[in-house]
Amino acid sequence: MSTDRQRNPLNDFMIKVENLSHSVDLGTDKLSILQQVNLDIRKGESAAIVGRSGSGKTTLLGLLAGLDIPSSGTVSMNGHLISALSEDERASLRSQRVGFVFQSFQLLPALTAIENVMLPIELAGLSDAKSKAEALLQRVGLGDRMQHTPRQLSGGEQQRVAIARAFAVEPQVLFADEPTGNLDTRTGEAITELLMTLNREQGTTLVMVTHDQQLAERCQRHFVIEAGVLHEKTDNTTEVLSA
């Protein structure tokens, strides 16, 4: 569904950012977090954003996903100028189109694994929530843990549930903020594998913030952010291929 490209070249971009700057008010001072960011990501591409802690990665991810609006500049998602939309309009746009994976999993502790996965499907008003969720949990290897609550699962297992939840509405774009940050290397690798595979299968656009160089290498695009300024690493082989 997300891959039915149209002829209009503008529509080839999943994410398009122009002259984005962001700062926050700290009462007396203004803290400038991002400066003059320009970026575009095509549909189906995978992009990694790397940088030091505090460089502004999470802030940028939030702006790309429309969780917040930039101080200046524009953000478009799938041709919609989201930086000009109201909070509710952005929320409506997110439902069905956007999935998230967080460093700290963010599962609802009161819900079982399957319920956590069913939640976005139901919220989007889609049918067959249960069978879809079951299939996804099978797919991430948790077919026998469906009725367990997050507390009964390990960190890696929780992140699998979170990934299943993120893909549950077959989003056009998936945002991940350090998805392996809380996991050991082996588990992190497994999660990476899962994320990339599902991404490929569903043809989802992937935007990921990571510290993990290996994970970054596996993405088609590779951005580096330094003190709020974004560069693209051009020696990326996949970048050359897609250009």
Next chain:
Amino acid sequence: MNVTAKVVSFTQDLRERNVKVMLMAMIIAVATVATINAFADHLQRTLMTSANAFLAADRQLNSRTNAPIPEAWYAEAEKRGLKVGRMVEFGTMVSNESQFQLVAVKAVDNAYPLRGEIEWQADLDSTRQIGSKGPGPGEVWLNPRLMRLLNLRPGDALEVGSTSLEVTGVIMREPDGGFRLSNLAPRVMMHVDDVAATEVIQPGSRVRHRGLFAGDEATLHDFEIWLEPQLADNYRWVDVRQGETLGESLDKAEGFLLLGGSLAVLLAVVAIAVASRQYALSQRDRVALLKTMGLTGSRIRRLYLSRLIWWGAIATLLGLMLAIPAAWFLASMTARLMEQPLHFEVDFWQLWPAVLTALVALFAFAYPPIDRLRNTPAMRVFRSLPTNNKAALFKDLLLASVVIFALLWIYVSDIVLVMALLGAVMALVISLAIAGGGLIWGLRRLPAGKGSWRLAVIALYLHRNATLSQMSVFAMTIMLAATLVLVRSSLLADWQAQLPEDAPNHFLLNIAPESVDQVEAFFTDNELNRSPLYPIIRGRLTEINGQPAEEVALNKDDDELRRELNLTISDSYPEDNQIVDGQWFATGDTSGLSIEQSLAESLGVKIGDELGFTVGAEKVTAAITSIRSVQWDSMRPNFFIIFPPNGAIDGLPSTSLTSFYLAEQDKTLLNDFVRQFPTISVLEIDHIIERIQQIIRQVTQAVEAILVMILLAAIAVMVAVVSATMSERQREGALLRTLGSQQRLLVRATIIEFALIGFLAGILGVLTAEIAVWALQYRMFEGEFHWHWPVVISLPFASACILALLGRWQLTPVLTVSPMLLLRKLE
């Protein structure tokens, strides 16, 4: 299964401590208001029925002239379903052929008494019977003294005016015996149908008609509204509440119950506001996550609003379900006390204030912070952002104040009470702001100290926001509870003073000068205490400033102009009288007189006016030197006119009056007394006093029960607020333990921290409670204000202890569970 619903589902909510607190507070509020309403309603009904016996009906319609009560009024009352009774009172001479005697006749119909009972005997020495009917046509009942004076036996004939009636009983007590010493003639009770035949009722004779009415309150009220415009000055509609002693006690009790209810509501809404804020805070992450999934603000609002409505409905239902047995329990307790059968019924319309309370608690206190959840920034999924809620908080506070004011207003409809409470709350908020600021300032500058003290001070400073809000809630709770305790104490003391257990319950009238010594001897022999002897001189008020009183008085028809008044001589006035104008006699004063206020007003006389009296053949005059207010139903001797010793009426023929207390088990002494002094009248008012005391006891019981309920609510609120912040504290405790802090140190620091909060809250609470009590006392309960030092001093310490215990208790899981487990659980 609907997963969305489960995200904020009811069973899910119940696991949330804050939701439990909110629900509990709401249940407490609804239950208290409903219990108080149902119980106050019950009390009102039973007490009034019991008190109405004093009228022998629920209402009396009294004529103030000799005009009868129009038959059309009785017809209308009966048409409306009221029970009616007719009664005529007049004075006349009766005789047994040889002897004549002036008597006070009460002629009653078959319906009399509509309320209360008559006590009578078939003969002087037969047993007392309790009846619900007076003498029938052709019959007459006499009081014991008259039986003896006229030497009559049952079956004998008594001439009343032109007719002859058969003596069939001795009247011992009538429910509406009333208590006016003005009428000293012995009682004769006959049937109203025989009155015409007596021919004593002539134009100009002094006859008083009374209509008796009984039925349910609403009908009586409607009838009164219908009747009111037709009542000229010469009829008076009498409600037992107009009696000062009883009416005031009942009013005050009702005021107290309402005060208690209001305080419970205030307490509960404070808890609800705190809990809902905590709940909203705990829900922010969830809301942010739901927003990333595309949930719009309006859907979030709907999600939470539906939860809130669920909680409200369930809390209201549970509250009402608790209230009904609670009110029943209170009612049965008081019924047992009164040795009365229990007639308890709940009028469901009485419960609407409880439902209103629930709605207000829900929408004005619980909803605003929860509604603001939809403004949670979605970015919160990545980082917790500080939210600036000052403006919103102020708006909430304003809305809450207006709404609670309106609620209390609807509920109590007493502006003084509402203002006193809100004023005290306001004073508390201001002093909290000042004390809080001072505390933070002081904590930062406090010398570091050692060990647990240091830890406690650091904890206080670190949680300064939590510290302040906890202190506010505790101070508020303490203030409200202390207000109630203080008001209750002075209320009870007030009632106790009004009618002490050994208040005189018998009067002796007509003590001739020559028998004074013998009476005195009788009292000493039987170890009885009596009040001072009041000399009574019977005289008519005939002149005002030298003019005939009947011509120049403002109200020329005043009853007191048409009969003999009891004039007395005294150098001091009765305790419950108050001088409203002029000066009481100085020692040695022999001139002047003191007059009762309403009589002075009716006559249109003021200080300095000369009043002339005719006593037998003598005429005396004296100028008014003081005007007194008199509590006529105080059950103590009271007089319209008092002269100073050696004054104008000194030396005129007099009898004496005295009162004394006689316990129920000593009543047989009365028989000896009556046998020994056949000419002295004994007025038994022990049953009236007993009944009033019973009513007051019952009301006291009710007040105590409500107090206990409110104190329980207050403790519940405290526990709720402490446990609302429990998880954060547990996490800290666990952290401190993993960091190697000693248990003992941790325990001591927590105890010190909470004791300090409790102590400060106690001081602020009790001081502002005094403000509230001062305001309430001044207006509502009309007592005098004085500081309650023992409470002021002990309460801060008590509250420090209670909070230290609460703090220690909330720390228990931190100390018993392994820190690892705790940290995992609290993740």
